[in-house]
Amino acid sequence: MRVIIIGNGLAGTISSKTLRELDQKLEIDVFAEEKHHYYPRPNLIEFVAGNIPQERIFAFPGNWHQRQKISIHLENPVRRILASFQEVEVGEGKREKYDFLLIANGSSAFVPPIKGAEKAGVFTLRTLDDAFHILEYLENHRQVAVIGGGLLGLEIARAIRAKGADVEVIEFFDRLLPRQLDVQGASLLKAQIEKMKIKIRLKSATEEILGQKEVKGLRFKDGTQVKRDMVVVAAGVRPNTSLAKEASLETDRGLIVNEYLQASHPKIFAAGDCIQHSGRVYGIIPASFDQARIAASNIIGEQRKYRGTVPSNTLKIVGLYVTSVGLVNPEGEEFEEIQIENKEDGIYKKIVLHNGNLVGAIWIGTKKGVTEISRAVTEKQNVTKWKESLLKDNFDFSLL
């Protein structure tokens, strides 16, 4: 049996690894647009910041594919899927036959329609080559704007600041990490980041990137202009769906899969950033990981169901732990929010209850109880009896 995998990011790599664990005889071919071997994307940030050398970007040793007996074809993207023939077209008219196809071609950086976004000096950070280009340009351009105050935007700002450049983060919303935090938590985070000499500009929609051919500044919707000579756009990612669409597979925002992670053709499975499952597009590592393992198992003939992944993010930024689990900005009267803040110590905690069940939590400035609270959110535990004491420092989290 032969399985072809499209993409060598996390989902493609983990699914190939899982397939090999489950079946020693399987023929596995990975076709990737990428010219580099698998690297975890978080490493790109540390590489840009200068915290890890180039050779440590990669997850596995150079001979890993050989040892696993996985054929890897770098810079050799699948150009067309011929589902009814169970073939893919790679290179110039060259076709490869498969028994099962696993699509894991990921997502691409989203660049909002900003005038001048095509100018030299405008970057996104998605691939290792992007990181090389950013570092090269950064050598002679020291006034950087990062468009997007989400997780990636802040991480990029930190990395560029570590290189000694002047950085300003531009956020459209009224707060940082709009997806993970509420107003109160975000303002505490903002104060901490500003201590690092990273500037933050909220409620600002970038209308135009100024300059002749190269970036010279930004102009916002309200007419304000700032001088900047480099821009990194971190406005989220979008699933790559064009390949699937051309093959007439069902797509929406992402490639639509059922609970077995099967696309609308029985011989095609999919995993990772490119998919849409139960109306959701994840774009986070733990989800891609779960999906890759399950899709690989199902190709081998198991019947494992993917039940979704609860988004959980703990990040450490300016030495501050930020954890956000589940629903953190609820809308509606049926929800109850309880919070506690200690500005001096940089601590903010909040829980969100729905009929007494824990459905979301924010933990800033402390890790104590993070594991337990995350699990309790996943299980939607009823915490009514502890709701007054749960946020206190001395709460015994082993009760959860």
Add this chain to the structure above:
Amino acid sequence: MEKWECTACGYIYDPEKGDVENGISPGTAFENLPDDWVCPQCGVGKEFFQKMG
């Protein structure tokens, strides 16, 4: 000895078990892992791990 969790993918390093597949014997504390050790699940480096609890 304390367990450490990968903030990128959620893998938990349990010193009692080590990471035998990658040459780390049981009983190795996280602090004593070699600098080039990476998460056996997703491949990020030690700096992405945080102590649990």
